[in-house]
Amino acid sequence: MNTPKIDNSVFKRLRFVLVETSSPGNIGAAARAIKTMGFGELVLVNPRFPDAVREEAAIAFASGAQDVLSGARVVATMEEALQDCNFAAAISARLREFSPPVVTPRAVAAQIASDAGLRAALVFGNERFGLPNELVQQCNVLINIPANPDYSSLNLAQAVQVLAYECRMAELGEGRQDSEIGFRGEMAGVAEIEGMFKHLEEALVAIEFLKPDSPKKLMPRLKRLFARTQLETEEVNILRGIARQILTPKQERKPKE
Structure with missing residues (x-):
C-alpha cells in the first residue's frame, strides 16, 4: 500500500x-x-x-x-x-x-x-x-x-x-540554506515561549531580582536575548523547571535524580 x-x-x-x-x-x-x-x-x-x-x-x-x-x-x-x-x-x-x-x-x-x-x-x-x-x-x-x-x-x-x-x-530553490550542524529539536511554539516568560518573570520577582513596581527594561531585554537563540521545546521546559524550582519553598523541593 x-x-x-x-x-x-x-x-x-x-x-x-x-x-x-x-x-x-x-x-x-x-x-x-x-x-x-x-x-x-x-x-x-x-x-x-x-x-x-x-x-x-x-x-x-x-x-x-x-x-x-x-x-x-x-x-x-x-x-x-x-x-x-x-x-x-x-x-x-x-x-x-x-x-x-x-x-x-x-x-x-x-x-x-x-x-x-x-x-x-x-x-x-x-x-x-x-x-x-x-x-x-x-x-x-x-x-x-x-x-x-x-x-x-x-x-x-x-x-x-x-x-x-x-x-x-x-x-x-533560490537562497535556500540546507546545511545543518548537529541535533536540532522541535522549535518551541510562540504560546509556549510567552508562558515561559511569564513564569520566569514571576520567579525573578520572587527572588527580588525584578521589582514589579519598577521593572524598567529587564523583560524586554531577556526576550531579545532569547529571540536570538531560537528556543526549542525542551529548552523552554528547562527554563520553566528552573522557574518552578525557584518558586517552590525550599522544604518542599525534591532532589533531582
Whole structure:
C-alpha cells in the first residue's frame, strides 16, 4: 500500500497575519498578493470592520482571490492568530530598541523554507500605526524591508507581496540554506515561549531580582536575548523547571535524580 505523500512545503506551513487592518481594500489586495505566490492562509486580528472580508472593497481588490479572502480567519487576539505556530516574524519599517533580531525578507524566507519543522507566521501591523512593541516582542525576528531610506513607506499589500515572493523563491530553490550542524529539536511554539516568560518573570520577582513596581527594561531585554537563540521545546521546559524550582519553598523541593 502506498503511503500518501505529505505536503510539507512552505506553502502549507506559512500563514499571513494582518493585525487591526483599517481598510477592507488592503485586506483584499493582501489576499491577492498571497494567492499569486501560491499561499492561502490568511488570519485577521481584530480588523476595523468585523465583516471586512465581505466588504465590497475587499472583494474588488481581491480580484480573483476570493477563495483566500472568504477562507480568512478573523480572531480577537495575537495569541489566537499564532496558535500552533513555533515561529513568528514581525514586519515593520520602524526599528525598535528592544526588538528581536532584525533580518531581511530574503534571510527569513530562506530560514522558513529550509526548516520543515517550522510552522511560521508573518505578522503585519495597522496601515497607520504598524505593530505595537508588545506584539513585536512576541515574535522571533523583526523583518525590515530594505527600501529607499528617503521613502521607505510601503502599502500593506505591497509589503505582503514582497514577503510572499521571497518565501516562494526560497521554496523553489533560490537562497535556500540546507546545511545543518548537529541535533536540532522541535522549535518551541510562540504560546509556549510567552508562558515561559511569564513564569520566569514571576520567579525573578520572587527572588527580588525584578521589582514589579519598577521593572524598567529587564523583560524586554531577556526576550531579545532569547529571540536570538531560537528556543526549542525542551529548552523552554528547562527554563520553566528552573522557574518552578525557584518558586517552590525550599522544604518542599525534591532532589533531582
